[in-house]
Amino acid sequence: MARAAIIGGGVIGGGWAARFLLNGWDVRVFDPDPEAQRKIGEVLDNARRSLPGLSDLPLPDEGTLSFHDDLAEAVEGAEWIQESVPERLDLKLKVYAQIQAACEEGAIIGSSTSGFKPSELQEGSDRPGQIVVTHPFNPVYLLPLIELVTTGANEAALIDRAKGLLSSLGLFPLHVKKEIDAHIADRFLEAVWREALWLVKDGIATTEEVDEAIRMGFGIRWAQMGLFETYRVAGGEAGMRHFMAQFGPALKWPWTKLMDVPEFTDELVDLIADQSDAQSGMHSIRELERIRDNNLVAMMRALKAQDWGAGAVLNAHDAGRKRDAMPDIETADLAQPILTLARAVPLDWTDYNGHMTESRYLDAFAGATDRFMEIIGCDADYIASGGSYFTAETHIRHLGECHAGARISVRTQMLLGQGKKLHLFHSMYEGEELIATCESFLLHVSLETRRPCAPSQEIEDSMARIAAAQSGLEYPQGAGSSIRKPVPMAE
């Protein structure tokens, strides 16, 4: 079993511990803080609920976590030693001397330092080649970025081993080949932090307004393409040189309080345009626009399901229009199957060929069931009061296909709605074409006992009203059918 040593716990050290532990490593922790065990335990709780499900495969069994009062004991036999002690160079150098006195010569010592250059950390060491910067981002158990900063003292084989090992933990090692204070990402964070302090200090914006200005706009863009690729797309077919020519003059304008500006020479423009070609030139601008839009839609809809940030804006927009868009028990023609879903197929519901994927049919049908429940009075308030319907069985039949952007609708016939039982038959259409059906059998349950029970009188009354109105409808084709026991074909 591979073993890692975590020197310095806290939020960052704890995040490293979680990465190793949940990927099957044994982890030894050294931290003189008497609270270290509690703090790391809290980070581990968060990591255990969020990290394993990121993958579509099971993670290995967790390794063993142990706490050690003696640094030498913690680092002994460790393949990786991660240092996350406070940002004081003298302290870090003292810790490295202690680590190197006890650890294997082949072990990798990574520092979580935000600011120090690896050459500073290697100074005075007998084995400087063992020490690298591996700067993570909080929460370390989720975000993939590790800035791996090295010097000439680090051999290529060690750097390759560090990259491979970090990748095996699900991390993304970004090799920074030329060291600089604060590496790369924190320089941007620092610049934005300074600008934000000015804006708040000068009374232009509150902290909340600063956050909205980020997360409702460029923050979502940066989560998927970063800065240069985003601008490449914005520049359009005219290309990166054109974009820079447009943007160049702003460098002379007072658009930030941070005014040390590189000279905007042809050489700089060429350098950036050539690098951008190497980075993104395999995609046309039109392709990049579509990749970007697919990513933005998928992330914004992910936030919609969490009702947060840009996703909460989408939900508020839907809520304001729901009354007009969808019939309720008073406005629907109850004698016909009731409109329970009407929407466009979103980009994140389709496969790489643009067809709606199998599970999203049930996503749509489950939405139709939710709407039917609302119509009969099982709405958010009712559910908050302790009752709801659980699906017991579902039978889907696929009769056609549909694509991203298709306007689909679902109409719902109630086959039975009485007592605790609710039996629905959903028909999904694109235009007039029937593309799928879904028969659902639900039971009304108490959310406390999670056992079946009778619904409220209001729901019983609504169901009776719909049953009476729909009594003239034929039993729908396909309802009550099963997937037949197969008879093998003659050989």
Add this chain to the structure above:
Amino acid sequence: MARAAIIGGGVIGGGWAARFLLNGWDVRVFDPDPEAQRKIGEVLDNARRSLPGLSDLPLPDEGTLSFHDDLAEAVEGAEWIQESVPERLDLKLKVYAQIQAACEEGAIIGSSTSGFKPSELQEGSDRPGQIVVTHPFNPVYLLPLIELVTTGANEAALIDRAKGLLSSLGLFPLHVKKEIDAHIADRFLEAVWREALWLVKDGIATTEEVDEAIRMGFGIRWAQMGLFETYRVAGGEAGMRHFMAQFGPALKWPWTKLMDVPEFTDELVDLIADQSDAQSGMHSIRELERIRDNNLVAMMRALKAQDWGAGAVLNAHDAGRKRDAMPDIETADLAQPILTLARAVPLDWTDYNGHMTESRYLDAFAGATDRFMEIIGCDADYIASGGSYFTAETHIRHLGECHAGARISVRTQMLLGQGKKLHLFHSMYEGEELIATCESFLLHVSLETRRPCAPSQEIEDSMARIAAAQSGLEYPQGAGSSIRKPVPMAE
């Protein structure tokens, strides 16, 4: 029908046109560029494929788009006039004079300017109160942020009307009450742009490395919480004041080339800490951590489905482990139901109570079907060659519940695999407990004709091998069953 005028097309004006048009407004465009119609058409193509599906309701029917050679004709009768002409103040002032000579006195004139203050745009106008800054972010048809910047000349009623109208388009108007060059968001973009130019110029990082440093780390954080709320969480229970005390000294360090630094006084610390309390104080740090992690997992898994950025890292990590984690046709015990899925239930598969949502059972079962297909030889290469299986029918029975983080597995019995027919019975377990079953009937199809056809000989052989090995298994309980035609209970 409400009507908007778009003065100046291009990517930004086109994005505004799409927002209005797809939300049911009539749109008149004035742009002397002979290419305007083509350019706006391209933006509209992108908007039509991505915007409607963002919502869980249908958008209204599209309004009517028309192009006009005469500015006066374009703005006549318009409720909203959006100016997106090039960033030259003299040009903008000339355009406003023309607009105001022809438009309704009650119309709102919004400027897409990135840099000019509204007082500059209002200068010399008879009706300055009609002119505001409404600065959007590309792609305008998807990103919600609009910086609404006003001056004392704008009456409260007009500002409210502008906010309501922007919200009705699904936008998020951020009211910037104190005007400043470049408003808020672009000041951050400008600061990062300047820092990035330095990094590239100095040879520290390439454009690609800059982008990775953003999108693999803080970019994902910023997409959901922005800057201050992110730091509030990082600061932990000790609070924002503590965080700032830690971070303060970095302002004196050369962590950016952009060095104009606000003085780090107690007043500034108090101001920020108090604003942060007002913004986020309704959630404990532990709650914020969990909200953050839910958002990050949901967004990273959204990117995983797109195989992009941080999501591509997750896929690469899974691919490297798949061989070890999952049996194939050579390593599986074919005489038993075959392990086709093993994973933890991710946070984005659960409802607000932490239970796995209905449609995600089918997500998991569809994953099991995909894995079974791989096992018999219908893998990515085979599918690329033109054949695949389509699901015709699915019957799910729910027997238990499971929560986020639960380790679930699916084992698959083949009921029939012969010719074009594939009939599977999946059983989902949490530990030893059977929590759901899914019977699936699939047909092998040609992806070109989308009609059923025989699979390859290799697939036929694999299916025959599994059929022979599983011939001793009992027909599973629940297979072949239907949701019975309901018999109403006695009244």
